[in-house]
Amino acid sequence: MLNASGIIKNFPGVQALRDVSIEVRPNEVVGLIGENGAGKSTLMRVLAGSYRPDGGSLTLDGEQLRMRSPRDAARHGIGMVFQEQSLVLNLTVAENIYLGEEDRFTRFGLVNWRAMNAAARRQLAKIGIDIDVTARTSELTFAARQMVELAKALTLEEVVERQLLILLDEPTSVLNAADIEVLFARVRSLKSRASFVFVSHRLDEVLAISDRVYTMKDGAVVAKHRAAEVTAPELHEIMVGRGLQAEYYREARQLAPRDTVMVEAKGLGANGAYHGVDLNIRAGEIVGIAGVVGSGREEVTRTIGGFLQHDAGEMKIAGDTVRFASPEPAVRKGIGYVPRERRLEGLVMFLSIAENISLADLSSVMRHGAIDYGKERRLAADWIKRLRIKAPGPDAACRKLSGGNQQKVVLARWMTAGSRILVLDHPTRGLDVGAKEEVYELVRDLSAQGVAILLISDTLEETIGLSHQVLVMRDGEITARFDASPGKKPNQVDLLRAMV
């Protein structure tokens, strides 16, 4: 039905898709797996018309496809359910389902809301979901919103004459086990009317729902299997594609932490996001937190970084009780936050490397009360050399650097500011393998220098591989603690059991 061959997509500094070919047959669920940054989402966006490929061709039922926008894709019967949910929260369910399609219910310039609500109700009934179509979307649970997205994608069958292709981009990442079962049941029952491409990095789920599975790695398809003929561990090995975990995460360099406790939390809680969190991080120690979206681990890291105030329990930084209203006092306490949203919170993209490195501690480049531009530039040049940052020079704007090099600039800034505690929020997100290894190298260096590190990450391997100690959170609570000293690393299954 759909045939993508030789798809190429380039972004500045990185080839996101290199010669990717996949095929989707009628009434089929195709699984697409890969680590973060493998190119899954990019491929989905190409199929959905959001990105235009730089090379290769797309055909649908033998007919050449040239899509300029998601709207074009919709006209061909391709709909997408987004990873980051794309519903407008202050509109009703019905308004969301027919967003952009109001014309169909419009007469004399006025929208016939009753007709729209009735149509929305019919759509939801078709997939067997009972949701009030006049409810504001913001009032729904994540699971219900996901169903609304699915219903929205299925409205295409009202206007398109052919079988639909529905793209599901990590639909399960925010759902619990029961909701996932519901979703899967819907997908199975809809297979007679549509084909699906299902993206996830949870292998068991992919194998459970898919007929065939493509494995992506570093922007290319590296394997395809019939789901019945392959096991999760086999897929995992292909997906990760490297022999020795220990070497990849520099386990040999994992030293015993020192005695000084840098971060100490007792019964910490915030705003219902998490509660009763006890946490100790010693100098030189890396503590990883594992957990799904909504487990509260993000909020714990945001609290330590100064972005979210805790309202219960106590937090001590290097022995002093603190409660941060903003990142400023946290930075003054020697905490550096390396955010997942590098382009938004990590760096001031329009400023130069030199200006970003000195930003958290301007006094390091001031002389006689004035900024010394020469000193600032020399400092940056020094970091560029030490961290092997690939850049034309200290004056280069950060927006022109690749993700890995941007991350090095963020770390250089915190090292300049003398941070003794680092919060790493998905530090390798969007980086290619080489850049990841450089970041791991740096993290080990920092740890060896006695920096206390709190880590949350996209993958369990990374969390396990880097950490001295792994905590698992679920529903705002710590549900398990694992020692992760070299040679005693917990395995993923144990962690997963505590996560869901």
Add this chain to the structure above:
Amino acid sequence: MNETSIRQMFEGKWTQGAIPLVLLVALLLIIEIAAPGFLTGETVSLLFANTAVLFILATGVTFAILLGGIDLSIQAVASLASVILAQLLPSLGLAAFPVAILSGLAFGTLSGIVHVKLRVPSFVATLATGGVVTGLALWVSNGRAITIEESGRENTAWINAAVAGVPVVVLISAVIGIAAFLALRYTRFGRQAIAVGAGEPAAWAAGINVDRTKIIAFAASGMLAAVAGVVLAARLSSGSPVLANQLLLPAIAAVIVGGTAITGGLGGVARTAVGALIISIVRIGMTFVGVNIFLENMVFGAVLIAAVAITIDRSKIAVIK
């Protein structure tokens, strides 16, 4: 110099700063060709003196714009300062100057606090403050212009004087310009203000006290607006609640035409100086070719729109509000 560095130069900050300067030189050349002998020392000195008030006002609003905000209260604050000066000169003498200027500092700070603490967008906060300030000026002056009488004029004469042939107003604006330039380029506040304008979430995450930086910027904007109002009052020997009413648009136009990005984070006082001179020359040029004086702001409005439309790379901005 190799090919890439030349290309970078043209893509980079350097050219964005140079284009207004080229425009300024071109305008001067046009005038010189149209009216040979126009550009003598005397007329240039007059040009600078006529630009002084606009430049001081524009320098203040540069702080707000660099932060990614805007200060719409400057003309109201300048007018109030002129009223306060004219009212108080007879009783306080020279002490009327600091009082008038401090009123600007106070209302600028107020705008800043409203903006950051109540989380009101700066254009709303300063629009509202401007309304309050105008009301106050009208009330204090009874809605009338207050002439600075003979006795008061003794204390304003120094502003209209010249030192070694250079008008004092030019010296005042030079001192303010240099101080603002140094503050933006070499102080912690200046760097942090630019960082906030260029990327507020990242600046915040880096531990910058964003609220304080913004309040200082709006306080500076208010204070410089008051200085402009005081200078204007001294030059015209009059204070009035509507004295600076036609100056908001040219001041903002001067900042943007000078090459400071309306989105914040890029620009500075040197550019504003160039922009203010361009606006001034355009104004003189209009008089010269006989454009009705009432049409001036029409031209400035068009210039402002053109400058913003040309300079912003709108493809990078998803939503324009």
